[in-house]
Structures are given as C-alpha cells and as structure tokens.
Amino acid sequence: MVASLLAVLRTSRLCQWGCKSRAQLLGPLPFGPGGWSTWAPERTNATLSLEPAGRSCWDEPLSISVRGLAPEQPVTLRAALRDEKGALFRAHARYRADPHGELDLARAPALGGSFAGLEPMGLLWAMEPDRPLWRLIKRDVQTPFVVELEVLDGHEPNGGGLLARAVHERHFMAPGVRRVPVREGRVRATLFLPPEPGPYPGIVDLFGVGGGLLEYRASLLAGKGFAVLALAYYKYDDLPKSLETMRIEYFEEAVNYLRSHPEVKGPGIGILGISKGGELGLAMASFLKGIKAAVFINGSVAAVGNTIYYKDETIPPVSLLRDRVKVTKDGFLDVVEGLQSPLVETKSFIPVERSDTTFLFLVGQDDHNWKSEFYANEISKRLQAHGKEKPQIILYPEAGHYIEPPYFPLCKAGMHVLVGTNITFGGEPKPHAMAQVDAWQQLQTFFHKHL
Numbered sequence: 271m272v273a274s275l276l277a278v279l280r281t282s283r284l285c286q287w288g289c290k291s292r293a294q295l296l297g298p299l300p301f302g303p304g305g306w307s308t309w310a311p312e313r314t315n316a317t318l319s320l321e322p323a324g325r326s327c328w329d330e331p332l333s334i335s336v337r338g339l340a341p342e343q344p345v346t347l348r349a350a351l352r353d354e355k356g357a358l359f360r361a362h363a364r365y366r367a368d369p370h371g372e373l374d375l376a377r378a379p380a381l382g383g384s385f386a387g388l389e390p391m392g393l394l395w396a397m398e399p400d401r402p403l404w405r406l407i408k409r410d411v412q413t414p415f416v417v418e419l420e421v422l423d424g425h426e427p428n429g430g431g432l433l434a435r436a437v438h439e440r441h442f443m444a445p446g447v448r449r450v451p452v453r454e455g456r457v458r459a460t461l462f463l464p465p466e467p468g469p470y471p472g473i474v475d476l477f478g479v480g481g482g483l484l485e486y487r488a489s490l491l492a493g494k495g496f497a498v499l500a501l502a503y504y505k506y507d508d509l510p511k512s513l514e515t516m517r518i519e520y521f522e523e524a525v526n527y528l529r530s531h532p533e534v535k536g537p538g539i540g541i542l543g544i545s546k547g548g549e550l551g552l553a554m555a556s557f558l559k560g561i562k563a564a565v566f567i568n569g570s571v572a573a574v575g576n577t578i579y580y581k582d583e584t585i586p587p588v589s590l591l592r593d594r595v596k597v598t599k600d601g602f603l604d605v606v607e608g609l610q611s612p613l614v615e616t617k618s619f620i621p622v623e624r625s626d627t628t629f630l631f632l633v634g635q636d637d638h639n640w641k642s643e644f645y646a647n648e649i650s651k652r653l654q655a656h657g658k659e660k661p662q663i664i665l666y667p668e669a670g671h672y673i674e675p676p677y678f679p680l681c682k683a684g685m686h687v688l689v690g691t692n693i694t695f696g697g698e699p700k701p702h703a704m705a706q707v708d709a710w711q712q713l714q715t716f717f718h719k720h721l
C-alpha cells in the first residue's frame with residue numbers, strides 16, 4: 271500500500287494545482303508521525319492532520335487541523351481530487367491560525383474562498399470542477415477518490431509557499447462490505463451486503479435519467495447495515511437503450527430477487543429512488559406487493575417522458591409545455607414549469623392510493639427540474655383521501671434537484687438527456703450541502719425503523 275502510494279505521490283499528476291514538480295518544490299517525501307498520509311517540508315514545522323487518518327468513507331465527516339503555524343498566521347487551505355474521467359475538482363478557503371499557531375476547521379471560520387464561515391467539510395462540498403457543468407460521479411466503487419489537501423502561507427490561493435500537505439483516501443465501500451454483481455433472469459444490478467452474514471433490511475436503489483448502473487449510494491448504504499440492490503433499468507448491458515418501454519414487471523423481478531435472498535430480512539423491502547428513480551419507485555410501490563417502506567428524493571407523481579406499463583395498465587406521460595420553458599440569466603433552460611400538471615392530465619397520476627407502503631419524501635425546495643414539493647404534497651393528499659397513512663415530507667430550503675449522499679458538490683446545472691440541452695437543477699451550495707447531510711441521516715433512520 272505504502273509503496274503504491276509512493277509511486278502515486280511521485281507522479282506529477284499528483285499536484286492537482288499545477289505545481290512545477292513535487293521533487294523541485296519539496297525534495298524527498300518524508301513520512302510524518304501521523305503515517306504515510308501526513309508530512310510537511312523541512313522548512314516549516316507545520317503539520318496537517320486528518321482524523322480518521324489516511325482513509326475514511328466518503329460520507330464520513332473528517333476532522334481537519336493544522337499545528338505548528340505561527341500565532342495568528344494567515345493561511346490558505348486547498349483540496350483537490352480527480353474523477354475517473356480526469357476532471358479536476360478543487361476548493362480553497364482562507365483561515366487564520368489561533369494564538370497558539372493552531373487551526374482546527376471545526377472551530378475556525380473560513381474567511382473566504384470557495385466558502386465562508388464555520389464549515390469543517392467545506393473543502394469537499396464546495397469543490398468545483400475544471401470542466402463546465404461536470405458532475406462529481408463515482409463510477410468504480412472499489413477504488414477511492416484520492417483527496418489532496420495543502421496548507422499554503424498567506425491568503426493568496428496560488429501564491430503562498432507550501433507549508434504542509436496530506437493525501438487522504440475517501441472510500442465507497444466500508445471495510446468488509448461485499449459487492450455481488452447480479453445477472454438473474456432479466457435483472458441487471460449489483461448487490462451490496464454488509465460485512466457479516468445477514469439477514470439485513472433490503473433496499474432497491476434507483477437513479478434517474480441517464481441510465482447505466484451507479485453503485486456509489488448503494489455501496490455506502492451497505493456500510494450502514496442494509497442489503498442494497500443498485501438496479502440498472504436502461505442503457506446498461508442488454509437492457510433497453512432508451513426509457514420508452516418502462517415495464518414494472520422488470521422491477522418486480524428485481525423486488526422478488528431481493529425478497530428471496532437469504533441475507534435479506536423479510537417480509538417487505540424498501541425502495542430508494544432519486545428523480546426518475548423516484549417516479550419509477552412510486553409506480554413500483556403502487557403496483558407491487560412486498561414494498562414496506564420507500565424514500566424518494568425529488569421524485570414525481572406523474573409519468574414523465576415515457577409511458578409506464580404494468581400488465582394491462584398504462585400510465586401515459588404528462589404533456590410537455592414548451593412555451594413555459596424559460597432561460598436563466600446564465601443561459602440555461604429552466605424547465606420547472608415545462609410539464610403539464612397531473613391534476614389536469616389525471617391519467618398520468620401514478621395510482622399511489624393502491625399502495626400500502628410507508629413513504630418518506632425528501633424535497634429540495636429549489637428543485638428546478640420539476641415540482642417535487644407539489645408532487646409530494648399531492649401524493650400526501652391522495653393517500654390521505656383514500657384512508658392511507660400520511661407520508662413524511664421533509665423540505666429542504668434552497669436545495670436543488672440532485673440531493674446526493676453527503677459531501678458531493680452541488681451540480682447546479684448541466685445536460686439533461688431528456689431535454690437535450692443544459693438546464694438548471696437549482697440549489698445553493700451551502701444549504702444544498704446541509705440538506706445532503708440531513709437527508710442521508712433521515713433516510714437511514716427511516717429505513718431502520720420501517721424495515
């Protein structure tokens with residue numbers, strides 16, 4: 271491990287900030303008392319410590335501190351990581367050491383930079399990509415994101431001398447979590463199981479438009495005591511290339527697979543879905559048996575973009591209202607008014623009243639993809655009108671569409687495959703980051719309670 275890390279450290283790619291070369295700037299790589307991840311150049315006594323040291327899971331908070339600075343010394347901290355497509359994500363913030371020459375990000379407010387104020391994890395959630403409109407996505411959950419942190423003298427983000435540096439691995443599989451690729455009947459998925467033999471509460475995890483098989487949320491959740499099936503449903507392997515034929519029978523097969531798995535606690539399972547995954551998850555909870563609890567993050571109550579089929583029933587998509595699409599001051603499309611209401615086109619309303627599932631809706635109130643808050647309220651009304659349990663709705667002010675696990679930077683705008691151009695997804699970085707931390711905790715508490 272140390273040898274391979276040394277090899278990585280010696281490559282010029284490691285200096286994500288465009289330093290000339292590691293050797294020129296810093297000489298040979300010493301190893302500080304904190305282990306391989308912490309060291310400082312000889313000309314200062316500053317050390318940068320991270321707790322846990324060396325590695326942690328992506329959703330864990332980190333404690334970041336610097337020692338050995340001059341009293342009240344102004345410094346800049348910066349963090350960088352590269353995604354698997356080579357995009358560079360970076361953040362920086364200005365700080366001042368305390369009278370003892372120490373700096374603890376849990377106690378010291380940032381004085382400006384990518385964020386301001388007391389934000390112990392700001393160096394991660396405030397990262398911005400070097401490619402416009404690029405979203406931080408983890409594709410291979412078996413490897414970590416490698417985060418570099420640096421302490422620079424003074425308040426110039428690129429000017430001050432390097433005082434200390436650390437490299438930290440942020441993992442997506444807690445030690446011992448098991449990853450099982452699934453090809454059962456038509457089901458294409460990956461099952462993540464906690465370290466010890468189960469049974470565990472089971473959850474089907476669904477992402478949205480874009481397709482493929484994203485595993486990072488499922489793998490993180492398996493570290494919290496759940497058996498989680500990351501389920502692909504289009505644009506993956508031999509699955510349909512487009513969303514046109516979304517048949518709930520496919521999802522039923524996945525539910526049956528999970529329910530009959532020996533390490534899954536019965537009788538009912540959970541569904542977690544974001545965006546289009548929330549819409550399809552709602553249809554699953556409405557048509558299928560055995561779904562005890564569901565959490566939808568900014569989902570829809572209507573079929574959108576494609577017809578949903580189950581046996582001899584069809585739910586047609588709501589109409590697109592092209593003339594209601596606006597353009598933001600940054601030149602992105604704002605499509606939030608661009609869908610007809612399912613209260614007008616009632617055939618598009620997913621029949622939630624048939625469901626006996628217990629629901630939690632997590633809603634970003636600044637979602638510009640579609641009207642998540644309105645949809646959650648309409649589902650609540652419909653359920654109650656039919657004597658069903660009132661769902662829990664948690665509203666997050668100034669949070670946008672993509673509420674991810676904690677510390678993923680906000681993706682405010684980007685290409686929307688259904689719309690065919692760049693749209694705004696909404697959200698402000700700090701409240702969105704706070705929402706992600708809370709939502710992650712809330713959904714775990716909910717699933718542990720109901721499954």
Ligand SMILES: CCCCCCCCCCCCCCCC(=O)SCCNC(=O)CCNC(=O)[C@H](O)C(C)(C)COP(=O)(O)OP(=O)(O)OC[C@H]1O[C@@H](n2cnc3c(N)ncnc32)[C@H](O)[C@@H]1OP(=O)(O)O
Nearest residue numbers: 404405407477478479480481482545546590605608688689
């Ligand atoms: C005028 C009309 C009016 C309409 C009027 C109203 C309409 C109103 C509609 C509302 C409709 C809401 C409908 C549901 C709303 C959701 O569902 S929102 C979406 C939620 N999204 C998710 O949950 C993630 C889903 N999955 C994904 O996005 C894909 O799996 C991934 C992650 C991009 C990977 O897919 P992949 O096939 O491995 O990707 P890859 O081949 O590498 O790249 C595919 C494309 O994605 C891009 N891409 C890849 N990685 C990234 C990245 N990290 N960052 C950015 N782009 C990336 C690539 O550049 C590539 O683009 P092209 O070169 O094709 O242009």
